[in-house]
Amino acid sequence: MAGKPVGTLETLLLVILIVFWGSSFVVVKMALAQGLTPVSIATFRFLLAGGLFALTLLLKRMHKSRDRALIEIKDLHACACGGTHVKNIKEIGAVKVLRREAKGKGVQRIEFVAKNP
Numbered sequence: 001m002a003g004k005p006v007g008t009l010e011t012l013l014l015v016i017l018i019v020f021w022g023s024s025f026v027v028v029k030m031a032l033a034q035g036l037t038p039v040s041i042a043t044f045r046f047l048l049a050g051g052l053f054a055l056t057l058l059l060k061r062m063h064k065s066r067d068r069a070l071i072e073i074k075d076l077h078a079c080a081c082g083g084t085h086v087k088n089i090k091e092i093g094a095v096k097v098l099r100r101e102a103k104g105k106g107v108q109r110i111e112f113v114a115k116n117p
Contacts, residue, residue: 013056020052 024045031041086092098111 009059013059016052 028041028045032038092114095112095114098113100111101109103109
């Protein structure tokens, strides 16, 4: 089974997790020696872990948002694509334009169907 290659962001987050997990045992021992209660330490660790999790989700979302295709019709229109992509234009076959509608100044909506070859 082929796995997905691990990117730089995932590697960095994993290293941060390992360092945080290993150092947290030392920090807990020091905090107990300073007189903090186990409940306050657990609460702090929970809040810190939640913050790191939220940061991870935010970074992942920002990383994904940069990975978009831009569809451009020369001298007419350009927009972000949210559709299915093909490896070769031959996969689409013939295209039939069903209707064209002006949605405003410089904005067109084109409805079409594609037939497989």
